[in-house]
Amino acid sequence: MLTAPLAATGVACLQTLREFGRIGIFFGRGVFGIFTLPPQIAKFLAQVYFIGARSVLVICLTGAFTGMVLGLQGYYTLVKFGAQGMLGAAVALSLIREMGPVLTAIMITARAGSAMSAEIGIMRNAEEIDALKTMDINPIHFLVSPRIFAAVVSFPLLTAIFDVIGILGGYLSGSVLLGLSSGTFFSRVESSVEMQDVTGGFVKAVVFGVVVSTISCYQGYYTHTRPGGFGAKGVSSSTTSAVVTCCVLILVTDYIMTSFLL
Amino acid sequence: MSEPFIRIEKLSKSFGDNHVIRGVDLDINRGEILTLIGKSGVGKSILLKLLINLIEPDSGRILIEGRPLDALTKLERKAFLRKMSYVFQGTALLDSMTVFENIALPLQERSGTSREEIRRRVREKLLLLDLTDIEEKYPSQLSGGMKKRVALARALVTEPEVVLFDEPTTGLDPIRKHAVHSLITDYQKQLGFTAVLVSHEIPDVFYISQRIAMIDEGRIVFAGTPEALRKSPDPIVQQFIGGADTAPVEPTAMTDPAVIERCFSREMNGAVPGRSAFTLICLTLDNLAEINRRFGFMSGQTTMKNLLEGVCGLLRATDTCARVGLNKVIIILSGATLEEAATFSGKLGAVLKRREILDGGPVPDFCLAISAGFAEAGRGSRLEDLLGVASAEPNLLEKFNICPEVGEA
Numbered sequence: 001m002l003t004a005p006l007a008a009t010g011v012a013c014l015q016t017l018r019e020f021g022r023i024g025i026f027f028g029r030g031v032f033g034i035f036t037l038p039p040q041i042a043k044f045l046a047q048v049y050f051i052g053a054r055s056v057l058v059i060c061l062t063g064a065f066t067g068m069v070l071g072l073q074g075y076y077t078l079v080k081f082g083a084q085g086m087l088g089a090a091v092a093l094s095l096i097r098e099m100g101p102v103l104t105a106i107m108i109t110a111r112a113g114s115a116m117s118a119e120i121g122i123m124r125n126a127e128e129i130d131a132l133k134t135m136d137i138n139p140i141h142f143l144v145s146p147r148i149f150a151a152v153v154s155f156p157l158l159t160a161i162f163d164v165i166g167i168l169g170g171y172l173s174g175s176v177l178l179g180l181s182s183g184t185f186f187s188r189v190e191s192s193v194e195m196q197d198v199t200g201g202f203v204k205a206v207v208f209g210v211v212v213s214t215i216s217c218y219q220g221y222y223t224h225t226r227p228g229g230f231g232a233k234g235v236s237s238s239t240t241s242a243v244v245t246c247c248v249l250i251l252v253t254d255y256i257m258t259s260f261l262l
Numbered sequence: 263m264s265e266p267f268i269r270i271e272k273l274s275k276s277f278g279d280n281h282v283i284r285g286v287d288l289d290i291n292r293g294e295i296l297t298l299i300g301k302s303g304v305g306k307s308i309l310l311k312l313l314i315n316l317i318e319p320d321s322g323r324i325l326i327e328g329r330p331l332d333a334l335t336k337l338e339r340k341a342f343l344r345k346m347s348y349v350f351q352g353t354a355l356l357d358s359m360t361v362f363e364n365i366a367l368p369l370q371e372r373s374g375t376s377r378e379e380i381r382r383r384v385r386e387k388l389l390l391l392d393l394t395d396i397e398e399k400y401p402s403q404l405s406g407g408m409k410k411r412v413a414l415a416r417a418l419v420t421e422p423e424v425v426l427f428d429e430p431t432t433g434l435d436p437i438r439k440h441a442v443h444s445l446i447t448d449y450q451k452q453l454g455f456t457a458v459l460v461s462h463e464i465p466d467v468f469y470i471s472q473r474i475a476m477i478d479e480g481r482i483v484f485a486g487t488p489e490a491l492r493k494s495p496d497p498i499v500q501q502f503i504g505g506a507d508t509a510p511v512e513p514t515a516m517t518d519p520a521v522i523e524r525c526f527s528r529e530m531n532g533a534v535p536g537r538s539a540f541t542l543i544c545l546t547l548d549n550l551a552e553i554n555r556r557f558g559f560m561s562g563q564t565t566m567k568n569l570l571e572g573v574c575g576l577l578r579a580t581d582t583c584a585r586v587g588l589n590k591v592i593i594i595l596s597g598a599t600l601e602e603a604a605t606f607s608g609k610l611g612a613v614l615k616r617r618e619i620l621d622g623g624p625v626p627d628f629c630l631a632i633s634a635g636f637a638e639a640g641r642g643s644r645l646e647d648l649l650g651v652a653s654a655e656p657n658l659l660e661k662f663n664i665c666p667e668v669g670e671a
Contacts, residue, residue: 126357130311131348133316134347135420136343137368
């Protein structure tokens with residue numbers, strides 16, 4: 001009787017470990033597919049366009065407003081200590097180190113991660129993935145590899161756009177609206193940001209790209225193995241699961257990486 | 263006896279408590295059309311998926327030319343699976359790709375085929391399957407019948423050695439159904455591939471299959487020729503095929519051999535001693551394959567429909583007209599002698615040349631070639647013998663060529 005909760009915990013742990021193992025193998029096969037011949041250049045470019053180019057607008061919008069809010073909040077907080085001159089540094093560092101990579105990844109999860117999961121899930125349910133196998137086409141190479149490649153390329157670029165637009169947003173609210181001198185703002189940005197911050201942010205963006213593309217594709221690819229994972233309900237549940245898992249993993253990996261990077 | 267091309271030995275597959283395939287043994291010979299029949303949900307499609315390795319069996323094995331599939335090296339296994347194609351019941355076309363891209367996909371993903379070659383082969387299949395003008399459309403913009411044909415085109419574009427068809431004609435209208443059957447048999451003859459077909463189309467499968475296997479409750483209850491299937495004493499087999507033992511409702515449908523036998527017995531029982539009971543005429547559209555090739559499979563079957571309507575419309579109420587193959591019609595002229603049948607046949611030729619038999623009207627420099635074989639039945643005659651006699655070359659009494667201007671040759 002007393003061992004039952006222990007046994008249940010053990011089973012849950014084993015299942016989680018097994019799931020991580022499966023995801024790891026799935027990712028490995030996806031990465032291997034990037035380097036397999038024939039090269040899938042057209043598919044890679046199409047995915048870079050879908051994940052990257054088509055996310056630019058939403059990234060610009062979120063970047064601008066995030067930066068503006070940071071500018072406002074930062075200004076009113078710092079002014080209490082008479083340190084409003086540090087606003088540029090506060091905005092730039094929080095964006096480049098944390099908010100840029102994290103918010104970009106969450107926004108792309110919402111826009112492209114859900115789409116990846118739903119598209120592959122529908123293909124699974126319509127037997128399109130089985131059809132690929134019967135045509136001797138490796139479905140992971142065909143569907144997953146281009147998405148992983150595109151995410152790894154797009155996430156750092158979108159993060160860079162987010163950071164730049166965010167800093168400009170902070171400048172808009174802090175300097176243009178609240179009157180902080182633009183020279184002070186930008187000189188603090190320049191003096192406080194080091195190359196290590198930028199590379200750290202990009203490393204995070206690459207890792208988030210891997211996490212989002214792998215988890216989203218994995219959830220869609222194995223839609224049919226979920227309990228009740230058939231039809232529209234199955235696709236909806238795998239898409240929800242993809243978005244939630246990606247968001248949680250983005251925050252968890254962000255904490256882990258930050259603790260190593262600092 | 264030589265080794266079968268594919269041998270299935272004691273194959274089993276379960277999904278949880280559902281034992282779908284329970285120790286199936288089946289041989290598939292090279293170059294034959296084998297049809298799997300059986301009630302819905304007995305495991306026919308699962309057996310096809312096991313064959314193409316989409317599902318792993320729980321036990322049992324598949325042997326390719328005597329070698330177990332799991333004993334082949336990875337490369338040999340891949341090479342064998344590359345020679346197979348699968349036509350899904352629900353077509354499984356990639357919805358986000360155009361018709362052209364769908365058909366070209368298996369070629370594009372295999373290195374070594376040039377872009378021009380891919381384009382040529384896809385266009386060839388589109389033309390053969392009467393799918394021109396839709397190559398830029400998406401599957402969701404097509405009708406069910408068109409999707410089926412696109413799926414067929416995709417399966418055949420790689421020129422496979424084994425093609426597995428999972429209910430390729432379900433949901434098609436009668437002419438398209440015959441066109442698809444015609445396509446399968448024509449291609450099978452032309453390319454020599456081995457076809458394994460899951461179908462519910464009885465009696466059509468009797469005429470297009472070399473062998474039929476029936477599955478019931480996950481086991482093969484019968485495997486043999488269509489003739490042997492019809493004569494099988496197994497009550498499960500008889501119950502299943504007996505359901506189709508009725509005269510066809512629509513004019514182009516195949517007639518169940520049992521219906522022809524009943525008609526034969528009726529005529530024999532009513533025969534007067536010393537007189538011929540009836541004369542059987544076997545009409546064959548000899549150049550159906552050429553019509554298929556030149557004008558498409560749909561035109562071939564529409565031409566057959568026109569021929570059937572032309573022939574059957576001439577008969578008396580006591581006569582019988584039955585379609586017994588993709589290009590064959592038999593006519594039973596009740597109480598007629600050979601001379602009377604020859605007179606009828608002459609009249610038939612005259613009438614047919616006035617009708618527009620060829621789909622789309624006459625085409626310059628193209629004639630329809632129809633041959634008519636005769637057999638006279640007396641007391642004690644057997645149906646199989648008569649059909650054999652009527653189809654044999656020496657009994658070929660008439661040959662019509664229906665040409666646009668010249669008329670009957």
